[in-house]
Amino acid sequence: MLDSIDSAMGRLAVGLVAVHAIKVTDVARLSLTTPDLAQGTLRLRLRGQPHTVYLDTLTRHLLDEWQQTRQQRWPASPNPHLLITTHSAHHPALPPVSHCALRRAFDQTKITPRQMWRDRVLDEARHTADSVHLVHLFGIHPGTAVRYVHAAHPDKALPSIR
Numbered sequence: 001m002l003d004s005i006d007s008a009m010g011r012l013a014v015g016l017v018a019v020h021a022i023k024v025t026d027v028a029r030l031s032l033t034t035p036d037l038a039q040g041t042l043r044l045r046l047r048g049q050p051h052t053v054y055l056d057t058l059t060r061h062l063l064d065e066w067q068q069t070r071q072q073r074w075p076a077s078p079n080p081h082l083l084i085t086t087h088s089a090h091h092p093a094l095p096p097v098s099h100c101a102l103r104r105a106f107d108q109t110k111i112t113p114r115q116m117w118r119d120r121v122l123d124e125a126r127h128t129a130d131s132v133h134l135v136h137l138f139g140i141h142p143g144t145a146v147r148y149v150h151a152a153h154p155d156k157a158l159p160s161i162r
């Protein structure tokens with residue numbers, strides 16, 4: 001799927017959603033200080049809470065590829081966001097990358113960011129059946145985690161209380 005995307009920025013954005021279930025709005029707001037390559041992590045805030053993402057080999061490769069591209073194209077960009085475009089690199093307001101710029105990458109995969117996020121969380125729920133694990137792994141709300149576990153394992157769901 002990543003091979004169908006024609007930009008390093010797009011591959012990184014799709015990889016972060018597909019592998020780590022980071023919502024595309026959070027991907028757009030990542031700062032240059034979010035990645036800690038020495039630790040192999042991304043430190044971000046989800047739902048107002050600190051969250052650490054441990055990078056796998058693929059995501060680390062995509063991050064390296066993007067950082068090299070960003071440095072080559074816009075070495076003097078003052079924009080503090082990790083993902084930038086020609087329009088945002090030197091924009092005086094220092095905005096995050098636009099949703100339209102990210103949408104192009106997802107259009108190339110033919111999967112919406114929301115569906116990709118849902119599929120990733122559901123896949124993990126199928127493997128673990130542990131809602132606490134989903135909360136820690138993806139930084140999602142406990143109620144959301146329980147719903148995904150119930151969807152993945154309807155036979156293990158408790159009956160509704162009336």
